[in-house]
Amino acid sequence: xxxxxxxxxxxxxxxxxxxxxxxxxxxxxxxxxxxxxxxxxxxxxxxxxxxxxxxxxxxxxxxxxxxxxxxxxxxxxxxxxxxxxxxxxxxxxxxxxxxxxxxxxxxxxxxxxxxxxxxxxxxxxxxxxxxxxxxxxxxxxxxxxxxxxxxxxxxxxxxxxxxxxxxxxxxxxxxxxxxxxxxxxxxxxxxxxxxxxxxxxxxxxxxxxxxxxxxxxxxxxxxxxxxxxxxxxxxxxxxxxxxxxxxxxxxxxxxxxxxxxxxxxxxxx
Numbered sequence: 001x002x003x004x005x006x007x008x009x010x011x012x013x014x015x016x017x018x019x020x021x022x023x024x025x026x027x028x029x030x031x032x033x034x035x036x037x038x039x040x041x042x043x044x045x046x047x048x049x050x051x052x053x054x055x056x057x058x059x060x061x062x063x064x065x066x067x068x069x070x071x072x073x074x075x076x077x078x079x080x081x082x083x084x085x086x087x088x089x090x091x092x093x094x095x096x097x098x099x100x101x102x103x104x105x106x107x108x109x110x111x112x113x114x115x116x117x118x119x120x121x122x123x124x125x126x127x128x129x130x131x132x133x134x135x136x137x138x139x140x141x142x143x144x145x146x147x148x149x150x151x152x153x154x155x156x157x158x159x160x161x162x163x164x165x166x167x168x169x170x171x172x173x174x175x176x177x178x179x180x181x182x183x184x185x186x187x188x189x190x191x192x193x194x195x196x197x198x199x200x201x202x203x204x205x206x207x208x209x210x211x212x213x214x215x216x217x218x219x220x221x222x223x224x225x226x227x228x229x230x231x232x233x234x235x236x237x238x239x240x241x242x243x244x245x246x247x248x249x250x251x252x253x254x255x256x257x258x259x260x261x262x263x264x265x266x267x268x269x
Contacts, residue, residue: 033066035098036082043076071095085118132186149187
């Protein structure tokens with residue numbers, strides 16, 4: 001048993017350089033169900049089909065099929081177009097499984113992702129994370145997650161989030177509505193979460209050496225103080241610890257990722 005802590009704050013596929021035929025993508029002898037299309041692969045982006053153990057290099061406009069996985073390596077990212085006005089962007093060192101095209105179900109196994117849905121359709125996109133599930137309709141939000149926590153930042157619209165029970169599969173009865181400008185974190189182990197946040201900040205500080213060192217130092221100190229202040233405000237709620245606030249100071253390392261996604265969103269018409 002663990003305790004969930006919730007924190008509110010709101011071209012063709014290739015392998016070894018060789019093309020792979022569409023016939024390898026068929027499921028059980030039937031026609032594959034298209035989930036989306038990789039419209040912008042940057043760096044090392046790979047796809048694994050349900051019948052292949054090998055990871056195939058994702059080329060421009062490579063179709064992604066139901067039950068396929070997409071992963072990115074360090075300093076890599078990609079954009080998967082799900083609909084005319086709905087895109088999923090996958091950040092570096094991330095793995096995503098496209099579960100079911102009919103119900104638009106996606107599993108963010110670990111890493112970071114950004115979903116923009118400007119389609120105005122009534123159909124929701126269902127996102128599964130390691131510690132929570134979310135239902136999204138007509139919104140813009142970001143996910144950061146690992147096996148201990150799932151973090152949702154909402155920039156437009158509303159996201160309904162349900163923590164997962166101890167089995168990691170069944171949603172709890174409680175649902176939290178995360179509005180634009182709010183952040184929600186669902187974590188199994190609060191101390192582990194805080195420790196990893198501080199380690200990530202230290203790693204970023206060690207890497208940043210430039211004429212802006214003084215500015216970066218002040219920015220990092222502000223973020224660390226913000227993180228510790230929020231930690232102190234967690235309160236008990238049922239089997240969770242809950243803290244609600246607006247999206248505050250961004251982790252400096254995530255700022256570039258956020259700005260890039262916002263720029264890409266301006267191209268959706």
